[in-house]
Amino acid sequence: MTTKLVVAAKAQNRPMSHATASLSKADLRAAALATRDALSGENRAAAADAIASRGLPLALPQGAVVAGYSPIRSEIDPGPLLRKLESLGARLALPAINARGQSLKFRLWHPGDRLLSGPLGILEPSPAAAEIIPDILLVPLAAFDRAGHRIGYGAGHYDRTLAQLRKSRSVTAIGLAFASQEVAVVPALQHDVALDYVLTESKILDFRSS
Numbered sequence: 001m002t003t004k005l006v007v008a009a010k011a012q013n014r015p016m017s018h019a020t021a022s023l024s025k026a027d028l029r030a031a032a033l034a035t036r037d038a039l040s041g042e043n044r045a046a047a048a049d050a051i052a053s054r055g056l057p058l059a060l061p062q063g064a065v066v067a068g069y070s071p072i073r074s075e076i077d078p079g080p081l082l083r084k085l086e087s088l089g090a091r092l093a094l095p096a097i098n099a100r101g102q103s104l105k106f107r108l109w110h111p112g113d114r115l116l117s118g119p120l121g122i123l124e125p126s127p128a129a130a131e132i133i134p135d136i137l138l139v140p141l142a143a144f145d146r147a148g149h150r151i152g153y154g155a156g157h158y159d160r161t162l163a164q165l166r167k168s169r170s171v172t173a174i175g176l177a178f179a180s181q182e183v184a185v186v187p188a189l190q191h192d193v194a195l196d197y198v199l200t201e202s203k204i205l206d207f208r209s210s
Contacts, residue, residue: 023183024187025151025186025187028142028143028151028183028186028187029142029143029151029153029154031143031183032142032143032151032180032181032183033073033074033142035180035181036073036074036075036142036178036180036181037073037074039074039178039180043178044074044076044077044178045077046201047076047178047200047201048076048077048078048079048080048081049080050201050202051076051080051081051176051199051200051201052080052081052083052084054199054204055081055084055085056081056085056136056174057197057199057204057206058136058172058197060085060088060089060090060136061135062089063089063090063091064089064090064091064135064136065090065091065092065093065106065132065133065134065135065136066082066085066090066091066092066093066134066135066136066137066138067092067093067094067095067106067134067136067137067138068081068082068092068093068094068109068138069094069095069138069139069140070094070115070122070123070124071140072122072140075140075176076140076176076177076178078138078140078176079111081138081176082111082138083111086110086111090136091108091132092108092109092110092111093106093107093108093109093125093132093134094106094107094109094115094123094124094125095124095157095161096118096124096125096127097118097119097120097122097124097157098119099119100155101160102160103157103160103161103164103165104157104158104160104161105131106131106132106133106134107124107125107126107127107129107130107131107132108125108129108130108131108132109125109129113125113126113129114126133165133169134165134171135170135171135172136171136172136174137158137161137162137165137171137172137173137174138174138175138176139158139173139174139175139176139195140152140175140176141175141176141177141181141198142181143177143181143182143183143186144175144177144181144182144183144186144195144198144205145182145183145184145185145186146182146205146207147185147186147188147194147207148194148195148196148197148198148205148207149186149188149192149194149195150175150186150192150194150195150198151183151186156191158173158193159191159192159193162193163191163193166193172196172197173193173194173195173196173197174195174196174197174198174199175195175197175198175199176198176199176200177198177199177200178200178201179200179201179202179203181200182200194207195207196208
């Protein structure tokens with residue numbers, strides 16, 4: 001169903017946001033991932049560079065901790081943006097997964113540091129790296145809408161982590177995505193945590209006043 005939907009949308013030159021308006025979260029995820037997977041390596045690299053060139057849509061205090069992520073599948077690579085932010089004085093971190101159902105932990109990381117495969121096969125900093133709490137969290141996603149709601153991969157890691165972090169401090173959540181991952185409406189649940197921004201290769205979406 002979803003593959004046919006993606007093909008039909010492309011054939012009619014319609015954005016995915018219109019073609020997926022009435023789908024379930026699972027169908028939206030599948031359609032958006034199929035669209036993302038269809039992008040060429042050149043397009044993905046150009047999008048990552050465009051986001052890095054534009055930078056963050058907010059002031060970056062000296063020494064602020066920005067947590068990125070190790071890209072999997074066809075996720076947009078935060079590496080170019082992270083390297084730029086480090087050059088501007090940010091401290092960088094990457095997430096570590098302890099166990100399913102638990103919040104993410106974050107460890108200090110510098111570009112070039114060796115990464116190790118974590119429990120889910122995602123690259124993480126060494127357990128010897130210092131744990132740190134981020135001020136800004138770059139969030140991967142499968143799909144997003146104009147209300148700041150996102151669809152991840154179903155494990156709830158980022159919703160759980162953001163809810164916990166925000167109990168004690170202000171944390172800015174910024175989704176990184178390709179513009180083609182936008183959908184009309186994400187069927188958000190009560191426990192889903194909205195993003196503050198989404199950055200794509202072509203736009204900055206600000207949801208703070210939504």
